[in-house]
Amino acid sequence: MVGLVLLLGFVGGLGSGFLSERPGSAGFWTTVIFTCVVMAGVLGVSFWWWRRLDEAAREAHKWAWYWGGSTGMLIGLVLMIMLTTRPADIVIPAPLGETPADLVGAGMLAILLFQLVGYGLAWAWWWLGRR
Known part of the structure; x- marks a missing residue:
């Protein structure tokens, strides 16, 4: 199953990257449709x-999703508040991007990373507490 999801992710990433190079609205919509089809396949495997x-x-995953994901979102919220209320005091590293789209994408990936780390820690905590 992990191999199937990795294969879908590889094909999806490769296809989206290839299709995103096509110019115009046809390239945009082809990329959107292809990405949605691949994500539907991943969701089907998940079900x-x-x-x-x-x-x-199931209980371990539900517990980790709630507590780990919520904690990750909370960390992201604190960072967002700090970035928006004290922008003059914060230097954003250049690798995160310079355009608004780059910065929004970097922020979304950061929130996802916080949630995944929180999920992993909460999942391990749940299982260790029941050993």
Whole structure:
């Protein structure tokens, strides 16, 4: 199953990267449709995987999703507040980008990273607490 999701991700990333090079609105909409189809496939695999989990694994994932994801969002919220209320005091590293689109993308990826780290820590905490 992990291999299937990795394959879908690889094909999706490669295809989206290739299609994004096409000019005009046709290239844009082709990329959007292709990406949505690949994400629907990933979601389908996720549903299939979830239905086959036992109750303990489901509870671990639900607990980690709630507490880990919420904590990750909270960290992101604190950073967003700091960036918007004290912009003169913060130097944004150049690799994050210079255009608004680059900075929004970097912020979205940062929130996702915080949520994934929080999820992983909460998931491990849940399982270690039940050993």
